[in-house]
Amino acid sequence: AQSVTQLGSHVSVSEGALVLLRCNYSSSVPPYLFWYVQYPNQGLQLLLKYTSAATLVKGINGFEAEFKKSETSFHLTKPSAHMSDAAEYFCAVSDPPGNQFYFGTGTSLTVIP
């Protein structure tokens, strides 16, 4: 069975500081991995995805994530936090061909001015 663990349900960073949101997965086969962002009272928006191509994946709004098979991790980073980054972030995994997605419990990011 697949599962996703997001370490830290709440993360606070100062504006301009590094953002690091952690995600570890378990999967029996090389997975697809995703980061989604959810703003208040909205649906989920795809930030980036990993599908077995380059291990460093760049997404929208300056975010990127690195797939590390040896650590079964897919951590999300952004060099400099902006106030507009405050949101809930979800890591998700699926086995190809992606019939089912499994989500982590989410990390709420607060950006302090």
Add this chain to the structure above:
Amino acid sequence: NAGVTQTPKFRILKIGQSMTLQCTQDMNHNYMYWYRQDPGMGLKLIYYSVGAGITDKGEVPNGYNVSRSTTEDFPLRLELAAPSQTSVYFCASRHTGPEAFFGQGTRLTVV
């Protein structure tokens, strides 16, 4: 191009009542999904469909039913609403690519 559209956005239901959450997509996606989101729990898959006429259970299907008579529509039915079904429900769809596209959600309260 509207994407994935869910109706209603909000609903209050009494215990024992029934209702249908509507989901429609205009992207000609074969795959469609229903999730529920509870605080601190992430998203849990209720049902999914890989094409018209084909549906399958996810992690938490009890108390729900679905149908998929057309490619565009994937309604979720609650027959006897219970307080445990108070949640935010998200519909999503996917084409041949790996990522899913989500609707704006339906916030359901059962009292």
